[in-house]
Amino acid sequence: MVNHRTEEEATIVIDVGSSSAKAGFSGEDMPRAVCPSVAEDLHLSAEELSTYRARRPESRECYLEYGNTGKDDEAVAAGDHPVRRGVLRDIDEMEKLMDNLFNFELAAYAGAHTPVLMVEPPLNERSQRQEMAAMMFETFKVPALSVCNSSVLALFASGRTRGLALEVGGGVAHAVPVFEGFALNHAVLRLEGAGQDITNRLKGLLEERGHHLPFDTVRDVKESLCYIPTDRGVAPGEDEYELPDGNTVTLDSECRSQAAELIFNPDAGGKDFAARATDGGLASMVMQSISMCDKDINPDLLGSVVVAGGTTMMAGFVERLQDDLDRVSPPGAPMMASVIPHPTSHEPGYNAQRKHAPWIGGSMLASLSPFKQLQVTRQEYEDSGESIIHRIFL
Numbered sequence: 001m002v003n004h005r006t007e008e009e010a011t012i013v014i015d016v017g018s019s020s021a022k023a024g025f026s027g028e029d030m031p032r033a034v035c036p037s038v039a040e041d042l043h044l045s046a047e048e049l050s051t052y053r054a055r056r057p058e059s060r061e062c063y064l065e066y067g068n069t070g071k072d073d074e075a076v077a078a079g080d081h082p083v084r085r086g087v088l089r090d091i092d093e094m095e096k097l098m099d100n101l102f103n104f105e106l107a108a109y110a111g112a113h114t115p116v117l118m119v120e121p122p123l124n125e126r127s128q129r130q131e132m133a134a135m136m137f138e139t140f141k142v143p144a145l146s147v148c149n150s151s152v153l154a155l156f157a158s159g160r161t162r163g164l165a166l167e168v169g170g171g172v173a174h175a176v177p178v179f180e181g182f183a184l185n186h187a188v189l190r191l192e193g194a195g196q197d198i199t200n201r202l203k204g205l206l207e208e209r210g211h212h213l214p215f216d217t218v219r220d221v222k223e224s225l226c227y228i229p230t231d232r233g234v235a236p237g238e239d240e241y242e243l244p245d246g247n248t249v250t251l252d253s254e255c256r257s258q259a260a261e262l263i264f265n266p267d268a269g270g271k272d273f274a275a276r277a278t279d280g281g282l283a284s285m286v287m288q289s290i291s292m293c294d295k296d297i298n299p300d301l302l303g304s305v306v307v308a309g310g311t312t313m314m315a316g317f318v319e320r321l322q323d324d325l326d327r328v329s330p331p332g333a334p335m336m337a338s339v340i341p342h343p344t345s346h347e348p349g350y351n352a353q354r355k356h357a358p359w360i361g362g363s364m365l366a367s368l369s370p371f372k373q374l375q376v377t378r379q380e381y382e383d384s385g386e387s388i389i390h391r392i393f394l
Ligand SMILES: Nc1ncnc2c1ncn2[C@@H]1O[C@H](COP(=O)(O)OP(=O)(O)OP(=O)(O)O)[C@@H](O)[C@H]1O
Pocket: 016, 017, 018, 019, 020, 021, 037, 059, 061, 083, 085, 086, 168, 169, 170, 171, 172, 173, 194, 195, 196, 219, 222, 223, 224, 308, 309, 310, 311, 312, 313, 314, 315, 355
């Protein structure tokens, strides 16, 4: 990747999701900051702050209930997550988070000198894009702004401009067909179910066994010990998790293997979760999305089902997706779907990058010289008004 000579020559790339925010400079391999996507107001001394940052998890999840609780999802959501289920819900909280990212995480390199590339979720609404652009130009006075689709960028990170991006993050999963660098929005499918629902399911399984743990501890248990069962190899047995107070919790193999089942098979999440998953589990979403596209490009899409997002890091994810895709392919289909990274390949390459793929794609794109054509300058924004952002960013 191109390395800019100074940070001042680079573009700041920012990807704020439902659970985590990633921020850093174009041309770099990884985001400098990966932190929970909440606006923190910590009031800590410099020393306490650095200890806090060293121990801070990469993400914090909303606790969104599903099931027959009689409560509205939005009402139970942690109020300080500006993005929930991939949708910008609170521009004031977003402004606070952005202020932290610019001035604290990236140490004040932004402001009037550094252009910004914002990663936006698939099917982002025009009004949300406008709110973000107004905030960037009017509050943070950025000199230039670009807005790019996260799935297009995830694919780009894997070296492709054609394929189907399957993004599974903290709050939402999307299947997005991409052709020649453009998302085919008419065929985008969305599942309101991802990492936080898996955590929620694990919390329930642990409570059935008498373990009542805080939501954030359960998220860590999930990331450390859960896996997705596949037809290949021997399933791991029980294992222990050490709690912050030194006590241990034993997880049996059902607990470890069943929490994530709902994203592949929504019936496993109960009646209400299944009702939300109108396009089925992940493999069904991939195949339906491809079937909604022109037949001529089906081989391009089937040949590169590129997975991205934190939840795809779970052990067994790519193997299970490939097995499910093989199962749902019509008998005698001329071409089978192929998951990237390939389940049997152990090369690092894209495999190691998929967690932050949209950010990495943004970093790569913004370090290419034609990228300037994808920027709106503050002058252009002031002269032409907000409609310019829809003309430039398709
Ligand atoms: N090793 C792991 N195993 C299981 N889950 C993981 C792992 N690493 C991260 N996650 C989960 O990934 C999720 C965060 O992923 P990501 O940062 O891609 O989401 P996001 O961009 O914040 O959310 P969204 O795209 O849904 O708006 C969290 O639910 C986190 O628990």
